[in-house]
Amino acid sequence: MGCDGGTIPKRHELVKGPRKVEKVDKVAELVARWFYCALSQEKLRRPIVACELGRLYNKDAVIEYLLDKSPDKTPMESASHIKSIKNVTELQLVDNPAWSGDKESIKGDKYDDLQCARFICPVVGLEMNGRHRFCFLRSCGCVFSERALKEIKAEVCHK
Numbered sequence: 001m002g003c004d005g006g007t008i009p010k011r012h013e014l015v016k017g018p019r020k021v022e023k024v025d026k027v028a029e030l031v032a033r034w035f036y037c038a039l040s041q042e043k044l045r046r047p048i049v050a051c052e053l054g055r056l057y058n059k060d061a062v063i064e065y066l067l068d069k070s071p072d073k074t075p076m077e078s079a080s081h082i083k084s085i086k087n088v089t090e091l092q093l094v095d096n097p098a099w100s101g102d103k104e105s106i107k108g109d110k111y112d113d114l115q116c117a118r119f120i121c122p123v124v125g126l127e128m129n130g131r132h133r134f135c136f137l138r139s140c141g142c143v144f145s146e147r148a149l150k151e152i153k154a155e156v157c158h159k
Contacts, residue, residue, distance in 0.1 A: 030130030034117065037061050038078040044118075049088040050136055051081065062088055092141045092159075093119040096127060123148035123158065 033056070037044055040061040047059040055078060065079055082088060099118050117127035126132045126145045133146040140157050152158060 027130075034128055034130045039065055039076055046093075048091050048093060050091055051079075051088050052138075053081070055079075056091075057088065059088075059090065089136060089138050089141050091136055091143050093128075093143055094122040096120045119143070121145035121148050123152065 035044060036042065037058045038055040039057050042058060042061070044056055045058060049057050049059045049062055051057070057079070062079070062082060062085065065076065066082070066085065096117055096119055099116055117129035119128045120126060121128070121132075121134070121144055122142075124145050124147055126147065128134055128143070134143055135146055135149055136143045137157055140159070142157050142159060144152075144158075
């Protein structure tokens with residue numbers, strides 16, 4: 001049955017080494033940042049706001065967070081820097097014509113393309129799926145890709 005004297009266990013069989021740290025999937029993390037609210041973890045829906053750190057929120061989730069003054073509330077780490085509605089900017093996003101996410105029936109029998117984004121850059125046409133950097137102007141809330149801002153080289157909004 002074993003350990004009857006006929007086998008001699010080696011050190012690696014007896015001593016457990018340190019556990020390997022699980023790595024976070026980068027693609028899944030980017031999908032979560034660009035498709036889900038950082039506060040409520042629900043899908044992003046209009047109106048969408050962003051803080052100065054670049055995190056995206058549903059506006060109603062931010063308002064509910066600011067209105068909830070109960071003492072037993074634990075402060076959310078992702079929104080602890082938001083003290084008022086003036087700390088966030090409402091974004092003017094352009095819809096992607098190739099995106100058909102909510103239009104089709106959701107029964108689990110279709111392929112969800114995670115690289116196809118709901119919004120695009122109005123200047124260059126890049127999709128907001130996490131592969132490219134995007135910036136928003138705090139004055140008007142317009143969202144552009146970093147590549148478009150480098151090409152325009154203007155100090156004012158193109159609209």
